[in-house]
Amino acid sequence: MRTSVIGLLQNDYVDITEKVCLLTHYDSRCVGSCVIMTSIIHNLIWKKKELSVNEIIEIGNLYDDRIKEWIDLAYSAEDISALQLDETYSIGYTLRSLAVALWCYFHAPDFEKGLITIVNEGGDADTNAAIACAILGAKYGYSFIPKYYIDNLHNGDFYLHKVENFIKLLLKETEG
DSSP: OTTGGGGGOSSSHHHHHHHHHHTTOOSHHHHHHHHHHHHHHHHHHHSOOOOOHHHHHHHHHTTOGGGHHHHHHHHHOSSGGGGOTTOGGGTTOHHHHHHHHHHHHHHOSSHHHHHHHHHHHOSSHHHHHHHHHHHHHHHHOGGGSOHHHHHTOTTHHHHHHHHHHHHHHHHHHHHO
């Protein structure tokens, strides 16, 4: 969840993602899941390119070939219930959260339907929604986030200021 924003960096996003992930999740599957997330966001933002399922599998295989089963599940599941988000033994597991985000990436027709589907399915809904909505926001764009959510964001002005400062830093990176 905390690595999604790294996908907005123009350079060194893979190396930085690995380092940030390793602070709390040393397992290679977890590191791979974080890199997949930031790679999707990076490609959507900087290259205007959606990664294919095969490209995502290739990234996962760089870290652990067991990630593929979660990618396949997300890609092939017609309904999000196939991900079994309410399994209490796996709440907080990065591969399950990856599968949720990928399910939205592959299947959600828009930002709001993706968000509502995740939250209504249960499980670790706040984490899953944060990760999936980072990808959905990158995929569909800010203008497709319902205005209601933006206007009713708790401390919205504070966060808007933070985001504006972050964007300025990103723009400086691209100029330098």
